[in-house]
Amino acid sequence: MPVETREISVTGKEDCGIVDITEIISEEVRKSKIRNGTVTIFCIGSTGAITTMEFEPNLSKDLSETLNQLIPLDRDYHHHKTWGDYNGGSHLRAMLIGPSLTVPFIEKNLTLGTWQQIVYINFDRIEKVRRILLQILGDF
Numbered sequence: 062m063p064v065e066t067r068e069i070s071v072t073g074k075e076d077c078g079i080v081d082i083t084e085i086i087s088e089e090v091r092k093s094k095i096r097n098g099t100v101t102i103f104c105i106g107s108t109g110a111i112t113t114m115e116f117e118p119n120l121s122k123d124l125s126e127t128l129n130q131l132i133p134l135d136r137d138y139h140h141h142k143t144w145g146d147y148n149g150g151s152h153l154r155a156m157l158i159g160p161s162l163t164v165p166f167i168e169k170n171l172t173l174g175t176w177q178q179i180v181y182i183n184f185d186r187i188e189k190v191r192r193i194l195l196q197i198l199g200d201f
Contacts, residue, residue, distance in 0.1 A: 065093045067195040073109065073183025076134060077125040077154075081116040082193070083171070083178040089195055091169050098199015100171070103161040105192040108151040108185040110158035116178040124182075128154050134186070151184040158182060166199075 067089050073080050082102075090100055102111050114120060138149025162179065165172045173179070183189045 062098075062198055063095055063201060065095060065197040067093075067197070069193050069195065070190055071181045071193055072188065072190045073181055075183065075185060075187050075189075076151075077121075077128060078183040078188070079114075079116065079121050079124070080181045080183075081178050082181050083116075083173070086164070086179050086195065087171055090166050090171060090197060093169075093197045094201055095197050095199040096169055096201060097167055098197065099163050099165050101161055101163045101196045101198075102179060103194045103196070104155075104181060105194060106189070107160075108148055108155050108183070109189065109191050110155045110160060110182045110184065111162045111193070112158050112180060112182070113162065113164075113173070113177045114180055115176040116180055128157075132157070146186070148184075148186045151186060154184040155182075 069085055071080050104111050132150045132153045134150040140149030141147050
């Protein structure tokens with residue numbers, strides 16, 4: 062089965078910076094030679110995540126507030142003793158959401174719902190430029 066590997070870069074603001082990457086992913090699938098298959102989107106880095114959501118400001122606030130309740134950033138995590146970078150909560154949030162997502166596509170069109178966008182979330186305590194790997198696999 063043919064596989065195409067691509068890489069994009071995305072900048073996310075600190076502490077739950079959410080970036081809609083749907084159009085970038087769609088464009089990469091359209092540019093590929095593969096017509097039907099799946100695209101796996103993988104965030105390279107342990108304080109970033111990839112998921113789907115309805116990308117709108119109030120839901121973005123809800124996500125941030127919910128994560129602040131579940132995994133507060135101001136807590137003294139054991140991880141802080143390792144590197145002194147005080148981003149233990151960032152790592153835990155990224156583990157909870159996960160680093161990757163696989164989306165099927167048909168005739169080069171992602172099979173997403175009307176209100177479903179692909180997002181990258183930066184959980185680190187500083188703004189980050191992330192490399193995101195795409196593996197597009199399927200049939201010509």
